[in-house]
Amino acid sequence: MRLIEKVWFQGHPAKWLMVPLLLPLSLVFALVSFFRRLAYQLGLLEQINMSVPVVVVGNIGIGGNGKTPVTLYLVEKLLAQGINVGVVSRGYGSKAPHYPYQVNATSNAEQAGDEPLLIFQRCGVPVVIGADRITACQRLIEQGCELIIADDGLQHYRLARDFEFVVVDGKRLFGNGFLLPAGPLRETKRRIKQADCVIVNGESVWQKQALNLNFPVLTMGLKATKVIHVKSGESVELSNFLAKNVANDKSINAFAGIGDPKRFFNTLEALGFTLTLAKGFIDHQAFSAQDLQQFPNDIPLLMTEKDAVKCTDFAQDNYWYLPVDAAFSENTVTESIAAVINSIAALVSKHN
Missing domain, CATH: 3.40.250 (Oxidized Rhodanese; domain 1)
Incomplete structure (x- = not known):
């Protein structure tokens, strides 16, 4: 683990030096993020609505919170309901010959990125990567996809969305609570209240505090x-x-x-x-x-x-x-995962 991650998540003694030095940059990051989002809310920047429902799976921080198992679970359950699902991703670290790039049977991890390749190999659904999520979504729509899952697209506000999942690591939670680079957060914890569903990866005391939210808060584990x-x-x-x-x-x-x-x-x-x-x-x-x-x-x-x-x-x-596969605890949730899946599936008929 890098030193900065130890500062963010483990309270490494270097925090007393690094955090004060990085806080001014976090303030700049916060202001840029705030005004960028405000510009979309006020219509100064255009938010693009796709012709099919878009479901975002993301988080407010960096690092592995369990988004990919959630995406795999959603794809599996929606396919079981007869819905043609496609997945878009930025393809972090990929070096594709062109963008948007559609992952295929001959793709490797260098071209597609590790997570998009994993999703394609596991589920066999169309997966398109690229920084321009709008063009990537359009590629999927042209292939007959009836619903699109945006893997790690919470902060990509140019892409309008019909449903948002925020995935929270039940163990590491939000680290030291600061925004990047002093902390691991891309957005403040208040952003969670604007989601449609929170998934907590692992049992956490935070979940009890979150039960006053006006939407489902689900507990997820990973099953092997x-x-x-x-x-x-x-x-x-x-x-x-x-x-x-x-x-x-x-x-x-x-x-x-x-x-x-x-x-x-x-x-x-x-x-x-x-x-x-x-x-x-x-x-x-x-x-x-x-x-x-x-x-x-x-x-x-x-x-x-x-x-x-x-x-x-x-x-x-x-x-x-x-x-590993996502597995949900039905006894500690405000609403079952099955009900959430059904509400997402209903979005398809509403768009038709």
């Missing part, structure tokens, strides 16, 4: 049932993999290049794995074979699905990844 061999695509039930590879205290190695690598390592330990070597990398790390040479090849090396899409070209026989 299998591991997949990176090189061959072989799928093995988690219980069988554990029985084979963890018997007699045989341990594994693991790495993660996500917003909070520690969350992944904690998940592995909770599932019954013993970690010999666990290495965290920066979010969206572009991996090479050299980056992983530190891990011996005589025991399994586990990674996230997001990291696996960047390691297929040089995968070794001991490379495995752990796919």
Whole structure:
């Protein structure tokens, strides 16, 4: 984890030096963000409405809060209702030959970005990336998409939206509470009140404080049932993999290049794995074979699905990844996820 992230989320002693130095920049950031949003609200900047419903999945801070599992869940449930879904994303870190760029079967993570490629490979729905979300959405509409999910598009106000999800990390929450760069927030916590639904990734005391919001506040967990061999695509039930590879205290190695690598390592330990070597990398790390040479090849090396899409070209026989799915706790919510899905599906008929 970078030093600045330790300052944001862990209260590292460097905060006493770095935060005061960065606060003037945070003030500038706050003013620019405020007046930019105000310009859209007043019509000084044009907000574009698409001809199909647009659902935004985003957060008010940086880092991995669980947006991609939420996007995958929404796509799966909406497809089950017979709705043609498409996904737009900026494609952070991508180097596509052109933009907008539609992810396809020959795309790699360098071209498409790790998360868009993951979504395409997992769901098979049209995924288009590009900074110009309007043009990307239009590409999807031309292909018959009836509803568009904008992955990480909360602050892209040029794109009008019909429904907003804000995903909150139940553990890290909002860090030190400051805006960038003194803190991890893109917008203040007040922005949450303007969403249509909040999803808290993991149990959190904050959720009890948020229950006075006038919209659904849902609790999400991440469920794992299998591991997949990176090189061959072989799928093995988690219980069988554990029985084979963890018997007699045989341990594994693991790495993660996500917003909070520690969350992944904690998940592995909770599932019954013993970690010999666990290495965290920066979010969206572009991996090479050299980056992983530190891990011996005589025991399994586990990674996230997001990291696996960047390691297929040089995968070794001991490379495995752990796919996770969003799972919602229905007993602690103000409204069920099923009701939220149905309200989103109803948007399609309203647009027709």
